[in-house]
Amino acid sequence: xxxxxxxxxxxxxxxxxxxxxxxxxxxxxxxxxxxxxxxxxxxxxxxxxxxxxxxxxxxxxxxxxxxxxxxxxxxxxxxxxxxxxxxxxxxxxxxxxxxxxxxxxxxx
DNA sequence: GTCATGACGGATC
DNA sequence: GGATCCGCCATGA
Numbered sequence: 001x002x003x004x005x006x007x008x009x010x011x012x013x014x015x016x017x018x019x020x021x022x023x024x025x026x027x028x029x030x031x032x033x034x035x036x037x038x039x040x041x042x043x044x045x046x047x048x049x050x051x052x053x054x055x056x057x058x059x060x061x062x063x064x065x066x067x068x069x070x071x072x073x074x075x076x077x078x079x080x081x082x083x084x085x086x087x088x089x090x091x092x093x094x095x096x097x098x099x100x101x102x103x104x105x106x107x108x
Numbered sequence: 109g110t111c112a113t114g115a116c117g118g119a120t121c
Numbered sequence: 122g123g124a125t126c127c128g129c130c131a132t133g134a
Contacts, residue, residue, distance in 0.1 A: 003131060022116050026130090033129040039115035040132075054115080062115045 003029055004041035011042070013100050014053045017081040019090055020097040021057045028100060052076050053097075059089035 006029040014020055023035035031037065039062075042051040052073045055061050061070040078084060083091040 023118095026116085031130065033117085034131065035116040036114055036129075037116090037131045040113085041115090043115055044132095045115095051115085056115090057117060 003031065003034065003037055004044065006030075007038050007041040008045060008049060010100055011045070011049050011051055011054060014050055014097055016050075016053075017095060018053065018097040019077070019082060019092055019095050020054050021092070022054060023057055024097065025054065053080075053082075055090055055092070059085070059092040061090070 007025055010020070010025050010028050021035070022038040023032065025038045026032055026034040029038070038054070042049070042054060045051050052067055061073045067073045067076070074084060074088075074090075077090060082095050085091055
Protein backbone atom coordinates (compact mmCIF):
# COMPACT_ATOMS: atom_id res chain seq x y z
CA UNK A 1 0.00 0.00 0.00
CA UNK A 2 1.63 3.16 -1.22
CA UNK A 3 0.86 6.65 -0.04
CA UNK A 4 -1.11 7.33 -3.19
CA UNK A 5 -3.18 4.18 -2.67
CA UNK A 6 -4.15 5.42 0.78
CA UNK A 7 -5.17 8.70 -0.75
CA UNK A 8 -7.35 6.86 -3.25
CA UNK A 9 -8.99 4.95 -0.42
CA UNK A 10 -9.80 8.10 1.51
CA UNK A 11 -11.15 9.93 -1.52
CA UNK A 12 -13.26 6.93 -2.50
CA UNK A 13 -14.80 7.08 0.99
CA UNK A 14 -15.63 10.74 0.58
CA UNK A 15 -19.44 11.03 0.72
CA UNK A 16 -21.36 13.25 -1.66
CA UNK A 17 -22.01 16.72 -0.30
CA UNK A 18 -18.76 16.61 1.66
CA UNK A 19 -15.46 18.25 0.86
CA UNK A 20 -11.90 17.47 1.87
CA UNK A 21 -8.64 19.34 1.44
CA UNK A 22 -5.37 17.96 0.18
CA UNK A 23 -3.75 18.58 3.53
CA UNK A 24 -6.57 16.82 5.33
CA UNK A 25 -6.25 13.70 3.21
CA UNK A 26 -2.49 13.84 3.65
CA UNK A 27 -2.94 14.03 7.41
CA UNK A 28 -5.29 11.05 7.33
CA UNK A 29 -2.58 9.19 5.46
CA UNK A 30 -0.15 10.02 8.21
CA UNK A 31 1.67 12.78 6.34
CA UNK A 32 0.13 16.16 7.34
CA UNK A 33 2.76 17.95 5.29
CA UNK A 34 2.39 15.85 2.17
CA UNK A 35 -0.56 17.80 0.83
CA UNK A 36 1.14 18.13 -2.53
CA UNK A 37 1.61 14.40 -2.72
CA UNK A 38 -2.16 14.05 -2.47
CA UNK A 39 -2.55 16.38 -5.42
CA UNK A 40 -0.01 14.43 -7.43
CA UNK A 41 -1.83 11.23 -6.49
CA UNK A 42 -5.17 12.62 -7.67
CA UNK A 43 -3.49 13.60 -10.89
CA UNK A 44 -2.90 9.92 -11.51
CA UNK A 45 -6.22 8.93 -9.92
CA UNK A 46 -8.56 6.45 -11.65
CA UNK A 47 -11.88 7.64 -13.11
CA UNK A 48 -14.06 6.21 -10.36
CA UNK A 49 -12.47 8.54 -7.83
CA UNK A 50 -14.55 11.57 -6.73
CA UNK A 51 -11.46 13.73 -6.72
CA UNK A 52 -13.64 16.73 -7.52
CA UNK A 53 -14.53 16.76 -3.81
CA UNK A 54 -10.93 17.51 -2.94
CA UNK A 55 -10.14 21.22 -2.90
CA UNK A 56 -7.76 23.76 -1.41
CA UNK A 57 -7.60 24.74 2.24
CA UNK A 58 -8.99 28.08 1.23
CA UNK A 59 -12.10 26.47 -0.23
CA UNK A 60 -11.05 27.36 -3.74
CA UNK A 61 -11.17 24.70 -6.42
CA UNK A 62 -8.12 23.50 -8.24
CA UNK A 63 -6.93 24.89 -11.53
CA UNK A 64 -8.59 24.27 -14.88
CA UNK A 65 -6.31 21.28 -15.34
CA UNK A 66 -8.96 19.07 -13.76
CA UNK A 67 -12.38 17.97 -15.02
CA UNK A 68 -12.02 20.30 -17.96
CA UNK A 69 -12.51 23.39 -15.85
CA UNK A 70 -13.02 24.43 -12.23
CA UNK A 71 -16.51 25.58 -13.18
CA UNK A 72 -17.37 22.01 -14.06
CA UNK A 73 -16.06 20.90 -10.71
CA UNK A 74 -18.15 23.51 -8.93
CA UNK A 75 -21.27 22.43 -10.81
CA UNK A 76 -20.70 18.80 -9.83
CA UNK A 77 -20.27 19.78 -6.19
CA UNK A 78 -23.38 21.96 -6.26
CA UNK A 79 -25.26 19.02 -7.77
CA UNK A 80 -24.20 17.02 -4.74
CA UNK A 81 -25.53 19.63 -2.37
CA UNK A 82 -22.34 21.50 -1.61
CA UNK A 83 -23.08 25.16 -0.82
CA UNK A 84 -20.93 27.72 -2.56
CA UNK A 85 -20.13 31.22 -1.39
CA UNK A 86 -20.76 34.27 -3.58
CA UNK A 87 -17.01 34.55 -3.45
CA UNK A 88 -16.86 31.61 -5.85
CA UNK A 89 -15.49 29.28 -3.22
CA UNK A 90 -16.97 26.20 -1.55
CA UNK A 91 -18.36 26.61 1.96
CA UNK A 92 -15.82 24.39 3.65
CA UNK A 93 -17.01 25.69 7.02
CA UNK A 94 -20.18 23.65 6.78
CA UNK A 95 -19.44 20.83 4.38
CA UNK A 96 -15.88 19.81 5.11
CA UNK A 97 -15.44 16.07 5.53
CA UNK A 98 -15.02 15.05 9.16
CA UNK A 99 -13.02 11.95 8.36
CA UNK A 100 -13.20 8.33 7.13
CA UNK A 101 -15.06 7.35 10.28
CA UNK A 102 -17.85 9.85 9.68
CA UNK A 103 -20.80 7.75 8.56
CA UNK A 104 -18.53 4.74 8.65
CA UNK A 105 -20.40 2.76 11.29
CA UNK A 106 -19.34 -0.81 11.93
CA UNK A 107 -18.72 -1.37 8.27
CA UNK A 108 -15.51 -3.02 9.25
C1' DG B 109 21.22 6.97 -4.04
C1' DT B 110 20.49 11.66 -5.85
C1' DC B 111 18.06 15.46 -8.43
C1' DA B 112 14.04 17.50 -9.95
C1' DT B 113 9.11 18.05 -9.82
C1' DG B 114 4.32 18.44 -8.27
C1' DA B 115 -3.94 19.27 -8.37
C1' DC B 116 -0.37 22.24 -1.49
C1' DG B 117 -0.06 25.00 2.73
C1' DG B 118 1.49 28.24 5.69
C1' DA B 119 4.34 32.39 6.46
C1' DT B 120 6.04 36.47 4.93
C1' DC B 121 6.30 40.82 2.20
C1' DG C 122 -5.88 41.45 1.74
C1' DG C 123 -3.27 39.69 -2.24
C1' DA C 124 0.98 37.96 -4.31
C1' DT C 125 5.17 35.62 -3.64
C1' DC C 126 8.52 32.44 -1.34
C1' DC C 127 9.90 28.65 1.08
C1' DG C 128 9.17 24.26 3.14
C1' DC C 129 7.37 19.53 3.07
C1' DC C 130 7.43 14.74 1.19
C1' DA C 131 6.52 11.06 -2.02
C1' DT C 132 7.41 9.60 -6.82
C1' DG C 133 9.91 9.07 -11.07
C1' DA C 134 14.16 9.27 -13.97
